[in-house]
Amino acid sequence: MLLKLERGFDKFADIIGYFTAFVMVLMILNVTYDVVMRYFFNTGSIAMQEMEWHLFSVVILLGISYTLKEDGHVRVDIIYDRLTDKNKAKINMAGVVLFILPVALLIGIESIPYVIESFNSNEQSGDPGGLPYRWIVKSLIPLSFFLLIITSIGFFIKNLNVYKGLRPMDGYNLKGEIENLKSELEQHKHHVVDIDGKGENK
C-alpha cells in the first residue's frame, strides 16, 4: 500500500521532471533564436526575449520538486554517509516535517497576495512589445512551493518505507552517478584496452 503510494508520488515528480527538461530545451532554442535574430537579422522581439526568463523560471522553480525526488539537493554528507539506512530515513522524515513544510508553506502562502495584486492591477511588461499577463509567471512561485509540498510528502513516504524496511535506500546521488559514468566509459571498452598498450589483443 505504502509502496504503491510512493510510486504514485514518484510518477508525479517524474512528470514535473519531464516537463521542466522539455522547457529547458525550449529555453535553449529560445535564446538561440534571439541570438540569431539579433546578430544576423538585426531585429529582435522583446516578447521573445522576455520569454527566455519565463522559461528559465519554470525550470528553476518547478525543478526543485523533481530534484528532491531525485535526491539531487546537495547535502553535507560527513555524518550522513556513515549512517544506517534507518537513521538516514529518520533524518529525511524529520527534515520534511521540520524544514521543508514550514518554509514551503510560508513562501507559498505569502506569495499568493503577490500574484493577486499583479492580477488585479493587470500588470504587464514595462517595455513596449513585452509580454502581458505578468501574473502568470508570478503564479509559478506559489505553484512551485505547493508542488514542493506534494513531492516532499512523497519523499516522506519513501523514507518511511525505508524506515519500515520495505525497500532499501537508493544509493546517494553521487555514487550512482559515478557508476553511470563508469559504465558509459566501459561501453567503449576497446578504447581503454587500446590505450593500455595492448592494441594487439583487439
Added chain:
Amino acid sequence: MIGIIMFFASLVMLSFGFPVAFTFAAVSLFFGILAGFIEVGFDNGIMEGLVDGLDEGLGMFDFMPYRIMSIMQNTILMSVPMFIFMGIILQKTGLAEKLLESMAFLFGEIRGGVAISTVLVGTLLAASTGVVGASVVAMGVISLPVMMKYKYNLPLATGTICASGTLGQIIPPSIVLIILGDVFQVPVGDLFAAAVWPGLTLVAAYIIFILIVSYFKKDMAPAIPKDESRGSKSKQVIAALIAIIPSLTLIVMVLGSIFAGIATPTESSAVGCIGAILLAILYRSFSIDMVKEAAFESVKITSMVFGILIGATAFSMVFTYTGGDEIVEHFMMNLPGDEKFAFILFTMLAIFILGFFIDFVEISYIIVPILVPIAMNLDISPVWFAILIAMNLQTSFLTPPFGFSLFYLKGVVPASVRTIDIYKGVVPFILIQIFVLMIIVFFPEFFGINPKA
C-alpha cells in the same frame, strides 16, 4: 548577535545531512521568529508578545516573493543550465576518451610524460565540458591504468588526476565564476577573462612540479619505452590535433565571443549548446536520449543551485535584519595589521576551512555576500577578490577527506589503490594551489588584474 548564532546553528544543523537548501531556509525562519519575539518582548503579556513577535518575525520574509522574482529575471544565472547542458553533451560525445587516447603517449617518452598529458587533457576538458566529476572519472578509468602499467608512483598518478580534473572550477566557462559574477554584480565576461591567466599559471605549475619530481626521483614516473606500433611522432601529433580541433573551435568561439564583448555569456552558452549538438552529430554519437539526459541533468543542477539561493536569501534577510553584517564588518575592520591584507588573508583562511565541509555554492551564496560590502569599503576590486575566492574554492574539491574529486576517483580506482595513496597524492597539488593563490594575493598585476576597485 542572533545572526552570528544563527550562522553556527546552521552549520550544526547542516551536519545532520539534510539538503542544504532547506536547512538554511528553515533555520533562518526559526531564528527570524526568535528575533521577532526578542524584538517585541513580553512586556504586554505572554499572548500579546507571542502574536506580535510571530508577526514581526514572519514580517522579515515579506520580501521573499520579490526576491524570488528578481532571481527569476536574472539573465546571468540563465547561462548556468546552458553551460552545464553543453558540457554534458560534449562529455557524452566521448570527448574525454578521444583526448586521453590521442594524447596519453604524446609526451610519454619523457619522464612524467603521461602525467603531463593528463594535466593537458584536464585543461582542455575544463575549458570544454567543465564537468569535474566526469573528467575525474574518465581519467581514473583511462589514464590511471596506463600510469599504473608503467609503474608510476601511485600518489603522483592519483594526485595528478584529481588536480587536473578539478581545473574546470577556475578555467572558464566555469559555474563558480558565473555564480560569483552574480554575487559580486560584475560582468561574468570580466571574471572569465581575469581567470584565464591564473588558471593557466596553475596548469604550468602542475607541469613544472611533475617535471621536477620525475627528474629527481627516477622511479616516480618512468619514461615509456618507444613503441613503433603507435606510429611515428608526427602521426600521433596529427591524431591528437584531429581529436581536439572540433571541440577546441567550439570553445574558442564560445569564450572568444564573450571576451570580445560580442555576446553575453547567456547568448554564448545557448549557441554553445547547439554547437555541441552539431559536434555530436558530426561524431555520429548523437541521440535523442543524449539530449534528454543532458536536459534532466542540467535541470537538477540548476534547481539545486537555485534552492540554495532561496535558502541563502532567507538567511541573509534575517542576518541583515538582526545586524549580523555589522558585527562581521566591525570584526573584519579591526583585524591586526594592514586592513586590506588582513581582511583578505582572514577571509581566504575562513573559506579554505569552510571548504572542507560545505560546497562552493553555499560558500558563494551565504558567506561571500557578507564579505562583498566590506571588500568594497576597503577598495578591493571585486574581480580580484572573486578570482581569489574561485581559486580558493577549487582547493576545497581536493582537500581530504570530503573533497569532491576524491570521491569520484575513489569510486573508480582498482582495489590495489588505497585511499591513503589518493590523499597523499593531492597534498602537493593543494600546496601548489595555495602557492599560486598567494601569488595572486601579493602580485595581482602580474595576472593583469587591477587590485583596486
